[in-house]
Amino acid sequence: MAKTRERLEELGKRILGTVRKELYFDMPYLAYAIGSLVDVMDLSTRTVGTDATAVRFNPGYLFEMYLQRPGKLNRAYMHMLMHNLLLHPFKDISQINIKGLPKPEAEDERELWDLCCDIAVESVIDSMEVPCLQRITSDYRNVWYEKIAKEIRAVSAERLYRFFIENPVSGEEMLKLKKEFYEDDHGFWERLRSENEKEDDLLDKDLSFIPMTDFPLKAVWERAGKAVAVESELSGNEATAQAGRFTWSMKLLGLRQRDYRSLLEKYMVRREVAATDPEEFDLAYYCYGMDRYGNMPLIEELEGREEKRMDALVIALDTSASTKRKHIQKFITETAGILNEHDSFFEDMDVHIIECDDHVQKDIAIKKLPDMDAYSKEFEVSGGYGTDYRPVFFRVEELRSRGQLKNIRALLYFTDGYGIYPGKVTDYETVFVFLKDEDYDDTGVPDWAIKVYLE
Numbered sequence: 001m002a003k004t005r006e007r008l009e010e011l012g013k014r015i016l017g018t019v020r021k022e023l024y025f026d027m028p029y030l031a032y033a034i035g036s037l038v039d040v041m042d043l044s045t046r047t048v049g050t051d052a053t054a055v056r057f058n059p060g061y062l063f064e065m066y067l068q069r070p071g072k073l074n075r076a077y078m079h080m081l082m083h084n085l086l087l088h089p090f091k092d093i094s095q096i097n098i099k100g101l102p103k104p105e106a107e108d109e110r111e112l113w114d115l116c117c118d119i120a121v122e123s124v125i126d127s128m129e130v131p132c133l134q135r136i137t138s139d140y141r142n143v144w145y146e147k148i149a150k151e152i153r154a155v156s157a158e159r160l161y162r163f164f165i166e167n168p169v170s171g172e173e174m175l176k177l178k179k180e181f182y183e184d185d186h187g188f189w190e191r192l193r194s195e196n197e198k199e200d201d202l203l204d205k206d207l208s209f210i211p212m213t214d215f216p217l218k219a220v221w222e223r224a225g226k227a228v229a230v231e232s233e234l235s236g237n238e239a240t241a242q243a244g245r246f247t248w249s250m251k252l253l254g255l256r257q258r259d260y261r262s263l264l265e266k267y268m269v270r271r272e273v274a275a276t277d278p279e280e281f282d283l284a285y286y287c288y289g290m291d292r293y294g295n296m297p298l299i300e301e302l303e304g305r306e307e308k309r310m311d312a313l314v315i316a317l318d319t320s321a322s323t324k325r326k327h328i329q330k331f332i333t334e335t336a337g338i339l340n341e342h343d344s345f346f347e348d349m350d351v352h353i354i355e356c357d358d359h360v361q362k363d364i365a366i367k368k369l370p371d372m373d374a375y376s377k378e379f380e381v382s383g384g385y386g387t388d389y390r391p392v393f394f395r396v397e398e399l400r401s402r403g404q405l406k407n408i409r410a411l412l413y414f415t416d417g418y419g420i421y422p423g424k425v426t427d428y429e430t431v432f433v434f435l436k437d438e439d440y441d442d443t444g445v446p447d448w449a450i451k452v453y454l455e
Contacts, residue, residue: 008059009041015062016055019077022132029231033081033224049185050080052089052217056188074132075125079183082121082246085225088157089189090218096158101165115174116160118181119148123155124246141180152443159443192217260454261338263431267313267409312350312408316392318415319383320357327435329379331414331454336376340369350405352396357383360391387419393426417441421449 016039023030042049042056049056055077065073083089093113104112123145126137137145151167152159169177232246315335317328332353351366353375361382366372392413399405410429417432417440425448434440436453445451 012041012057012059012062013039015066015073016057016077019073022074023078026130026132029228030081032227032231033085036220036224045185045187047185048076048080049188050084051188052084052192052221055080071135076183078125078133079121082124083117084221085228086120086157087218087221088117089192096161104165112164113157113161114186115178115181116157116164118183119160120155120157122181128246138180162443260334260452263452264338312405314352314354314396314405314408314411316354316356316411316413318387318413318419319355319361319381320387320419321384322387322418323416325381327438328381328414331433332376332379336372340373352399352405354392354395355382356392358386358388360395363395389413389419390422393422417444421446
């Protein structure tokens with residue numbers, strides 16, 4: 001019996017090894033993620049599933065699929081990788097913003113969340129033009145994709161969850177959806193949920209220097225997601241086109257999980273400033289020259305050094321009736337504190353703070369850091385009407401046409417999310433900032449923009 005079990009496990013691992021090779025051949029940027037999972041035979045499942053450490057498989061299922069539908073195994077493996085990369089096994093359903101909507105019963109809640117995770121993952125895979133994953137999508141699936149696309153611009157499990165609560169389906173339709181999008185056993189996620197809170201504090205830290213063996217599981221997949229995002233972007237235009245929505249899903253996930261401080265640092269650029277660079281100045285040679293030759297140092301101080309700072313930034317504030325003054329004040333104070341802390345701007349800084357409800361109320365040009373600090377202390381709300389984000393973007397283009405904001409890299413828009421969003425993609429990064437524990441609606445944010453949540 002033991003030998004039979006060993007043989008079954010060995011054959012199962014060989015099949016999964018073949019699957020991994022096919023995925024890696026078509027998508028080499030998945031190497032880090034694929035290497036984060038091992039293979040384990042597990043007879044508690046009838047199919048396959050992942051607990052974020054391993055692909056757990058029933059050998060009978062693998063043998064049947066490998067002989068009859070080998071392409072389905074490729075998709076199942078990719079399906080499980082995507083769950084882990086999107087952190088689905090670690091998500092706490094209670095944290096999903098469904099304020100004002102009825103909360104499902106516990107069992108229905110878990111069943112709905114599992115379905116939403118499957119649809120989110122499958123919609124990404126179906127958008128990928130990768131040979132080993134391609135198949136003809138069913139008419140039923142396409143009908144649902146069209147229905148969802150009308151309501152949700154950028155599909156995610158969280159948005160789908162809210163969509164189905166707002167638009168409940170019958171029990172019969174729920175069974176059809178589950179059958180259509182099912183690929184793996186989510187039963188292995190249960191033990192991860194109790195560990196979720198222990199690991200949350202690692203997600204906002206720099207994980208690049210922590211050995212893999214010291215990583216809690218959630219942090220492993222956070223790191224894997226960042227690695228995949230970088231590698232997929234560097235893989236070339238052809239690979240990016242093949243990847244469909246996968247590349248931007250990974251990119252947005254990584255940026256969304258950065259803390260606000262890291263996000264601001266991301267928009268700093270390197271430029272030479274007039275200052276002594278102590279790392280390039282050898283005091284011993286300098287003193288030797290002065291002592292040996294009188295007033296002739298052997299090495300002069302360098303008159304400049306490279307520093308990483310900001311030069312242009314737009315900070316937009318939603319001053320409509322639905323946004324609380326104390327929240328705006330907190331955001332401004334936090335931003336000013338971070339920027340002042342690191343001497344973040346060059347002397348010729350070009351920063352605009354734009355207050356807007358349904359039209360631009362104020363446009364304050366900040367040319368020196370003390371002005372930013374003064375503004376945060378003296379801030380008073382201007383506005384109080386409806387919310388339309390577009391006037392801010394029109395103002396930015398107007399400023400650029402006048403020769404201002406030449407080097408703008410980002411626009412940060414602090415809001416509660418209840419407003420009219422711009423439709424045109426910007427050539428700088430647009431970031432909508434929400435206060436995590438307050439009432440907000442992020443469902444309308446364009447899929448080309450970034451979302452950040454402040455504590």
